[in-house]
Amino acid sequence: MNSGVKWLLILFALVSIILNIILIGIYSNRAPKCSAQRLHPLRGKHEERSLMFADLTQEEYAQVQRYMLQQKDLDISTNRITEPRANFLFLIDLSLPKKADALAYLDGKGAQPVREATVVVFHGARGFIKEYLVWPLPNPKHHRDVTTERYKRELPINARTVTVGEYVLLFQFFEKNLFSKLKKLMKESFDVGQGKTLNALEQMPRGLRSGDRKTWINFLKDVSGMYVNPVGLNVLINHESVNASNWKVERLFYNGQYFDSVEELKRKYDAGTIKKIIYKDSPNHASLKTRTKPLQIGPQLFYAEGKRFSVSHNHVLYLDWSFAFGLSSLTGMRVFDVRFSGERIAYELSVQEAISVYGSVTPGMILTKFVDSSIGIGRFAHELVRGVDCPSEATYVDTYRYIDVPVPVRFRNSICVFEHNMGQPLRRHFSDFSHHSFGGMVNSALVMRTITAIGNYDYMWDFVFYQNGAVEVKVHATGYVSSSYLVDGSLRYGHQVAENVQGNIHTHFINFKVDLDISGKWQNAGEAQDESLLLKVICVKSTHH
Known part of the structure; x- marks a missing residue:
C-alpha cells in the first residue's frame, strides 16, 4: 500500500471518530438523565x-x-x-x-x-x-x-387473644405436663431431648361454643420453615382458667390415633400396642436459604428525572393524586381522603379482614379458621427488604405500634411507596386501515405497599393508583402452607408436599372496606345531605396444595 492511500485511511478514521464523538454528545444531551432531585414541580401541595x-x-x-x-x-x-x-x-x-x-x-x-x-x-x-x-x-x-x-x-x-405472657406459660405447661412425661416417645419418634425441642402452632377457633378456650396444638420440628415440618403429634389444651395451674391436656392425636390422656398414650406406647412413628433424620426441605447463585443482577428501577411523587408525614402526592395513609395494628393498611384532580373520590379504602379456612382429617385442621384481625394484621408489618420486598429506590416509611408490648415499638421501613412501569400500556391503538397512526400511554402507577407476616402466611398488600384515575387494592399471598402429618385418609383433603407432610386444602377470604363519596351532595325533601356509598368488597381465592 502506497503512503498516500495509507494517510487517506488514517484521516478517514480520525474524521469518523471525531464525528461519532460529536453525535454522541448531541444525542446524549437529549436522553433522560438520572437525577436525585425532582426536575418538575408537583401538581399539588401537601395537606x-x-x-x-x-x-x-x-x-x-x-x-x-x-x-x-x-x-x-x-x-x-x-x-x-x-x-x-x-x-x-x-x-x-x-x-x-x-x-x-x-x-x-x-x-x-x-x-x-x-x-x-x-x-x-x-x-x-x-x-x-x-x-x-x-x-x-x-x-x-x-x-x-x-x-x-x-x-x-x-x-x-x-375472648381475648393469646398474649406473649400466656405463650410463656403454655410452653412451660408443655414441658412439665407433656414432654417430661413422654420422654421415651419424644426421643424415639421426634429426637427430642438433650437440648432439642419441638415448636408449636396453635389452631383456631379455640372451641365451638361461646366461652370455650380449648386449643389444638400442632407440634412441628424446631427448624426454619417449621410450618411444613409437622411431626405427627397434636394436643388439645384446656386453658379456660386464668390460673395456669388449672390447665389440662384433654386429648392427644399421635400418628393418626386419638388418646384421652397423656398417661394412656404413654402406657400404650410403652406396651407397643399402637402404631409408632420412628424418627428418621432428613434434610430441611422448607429452608428459604438460596441454593444457587444468580447469574447476574436483574432489572432495576430508577427515576430518570427524580421521583414524581412525594411523601410528607402521612400524606402522599402523585401526579393528580393525593391521599392520607395509616397502618392499624388490628386491621392493617388504610388510606383516607383520596382525591384525583382535586376531587375527593373516596373517603376511606382499607383492609378489614383476612381469613383462611382449612380442611383435614387431623383434629386441629378440621376446625381451623384463622381470623387474622383477632390477633392483629398490621401488628405483623415488619421491615421491608430493599430490592426484594420493594425496589431499592422506593421511599420507605417507619411505623410505631403498641400491641402486646411494654413500650411502643418502632418498625423501620415497614411501608414503601414507589412508582413503576406495570409492564403493559395503559392504552394503545395502532390504526392499520386508515391514517396509519399509533397512540399509546405508558402504564406507570404509584404503589403503596406493606407486607404482614402472620404466622405461616405473608400477605403483600398493595394500594395502586393509576394515571387515569383508577384505584386498585389487592393482596398477594406467599410464605408457607399450613401443613399436617400424613395419616390414613389425609389425601382426601390436600396433597403430599414432602415425605409424611400434607399441604391442606384451604380457602382465603379477604375483606376490604370501600367508602366512596358519590357526586358530593344531593337534595332530599328540600334538605341538602351528604351521600356516601359504603361497600364491603370480599375477594375470594381458593388454593389447593
Whole structure:
C-alpha cells in the first residue's frame, strides 16, 4: 500500500471518530438523565389536615400509657409476661374521628376533631375485657368505657387473644405436663431431648361454643420453615382458667390415633400396642436459604428525572393524586381522603379482614379458621427488604405500634411507596386501515405497599393508583402452607408436599372496606345531605396444595 492511500485511511478514521464523538454528545444531551432531585414541580401541595388520620406517634403512645397507669382503680400492668389473672394493657391504637366531623374539617367547614386513642385492657382479675376511649391527644385528661357502646355486650376474658405472657406459660405447661412425661416417645419418634425441642402452632377457633378456650396444638420440628415440618403429634389444651395451674391436656392425636390422656398414650406406647412413628433424620426441605447463585443482577428501577411523587408525614402526592395513609395494628393498611384532580373520590379504602379456612382429617385442621384481625394484621408489618420486598429506590416509611408490648415499638421501613412501569400500556391503538397512526400511554402507577407476616402466611398488600384515575387494592399471598402429618385418609383433603407432610386444602377470604363519596351532595325533601356509598368488597381465592 502506497503512503498516500495509507494517510487517506488514517484521516478517514480520525474524521469518523471525531464525528461519532460529536453525535454522541448531541444525542446524549437529549436522553433522560438520572437525577436525585425532582426536575418538575408537583401538581399539588401537601395537606396538613391529613394528620388527623396519622397513626399515633411514639410520644402519644407513651402519653396514653402513662395516663392509663395513673388510673389506680384500674390496677393495670404493662409487664409483657403478665399472667392471665392480672390486668394487662394490651393495645393502644388511634381512634378514628367520625366521618362527618372529618369531612367538615377537611373541607374548611368545621373545627379539627379531637384526637383520641382506643385502649384495650385484659382485666384478668375481674374476668372481662374493656375498651376505653382516651382523649384529648396529646396530653390526655379523660377516659371512658366504650365496650358496650361498641359491642352491645360485655366481653368475657376468655375472648381475648393469646398474649406473649400466656405463650410463656403454655410452653412451660408443655414441658412439665407433656414432654417430661413422654420422654421415651419424644426421643424415639421426634429426637427430642438433650437440648432439642419441638415448636408449636396453635389452631383456631379455640372451641365451638361461646366461652370455650380449648386449643389444638400442632407440634412441628424446631427448624426454619417449621410450618411444613409437622411431626405427627397434636394436643388439645384446656386453658379456660386464668390460673395456669388449672390447665389440662384433654386429648392427644399421635400418628393418626386419638388418646384421652397423656398417661394412656404413654402406657400404650410403652406396651407397643399402637402404631409408632420412628424418627428418621432428613434434610430441611422448607429452608428459604438460596441454593444457587444468580447469574447476574436483574432489572432495576430508577427515576430518570427524580421521583414524581412525594411523601410528607402521612400524606402522599402523585401526579393528580393525593391521599392520607395509616397502618392499624388490628386491621392493617388504610388510606383516607383520596382525591384525583382535586376531587375527593373516596373517603376511606382499607383492609378489614383476612381469613383462611382449612380442611383435614387431623383434629386441629378440621376446625381451623384463622381470623387474622383477632390477633392483629398490621401488628405483623415488619421491615421491608430493599430490592426484594420493594425496589431499592422506593421511599420507605417507619411505623410505631403498641400491641402486646411494654413500650411502643418502632418498625423501620415497614411501608414503601414507589412508582413503576406495570409492564403493559395503559392504552394503545395502532390504526392499520386508515391514517396509519399509533397512540399509546405508558402504564406507570404509584404503589403503596406493606407486607404482614402472620404466622405461616405473608400477605403483600398493595394500594395502586393509576394515571387515569383508577384505584386498585389487592393482596398477594406467599410464605408457607399450613401443613399436617400424613395419616390414613389425609389425601382426601390436600396433597403430599414432602415425605409424611400434607399441604391442606384451604380457602382465603379477604375483606376490604370501600367508602366512596358519590357526586358530593344531593337534595332530599328540600334538605341538602351528604351521600356516601359504603361497600364491603370480599375477594375470594381458593388454593389447593
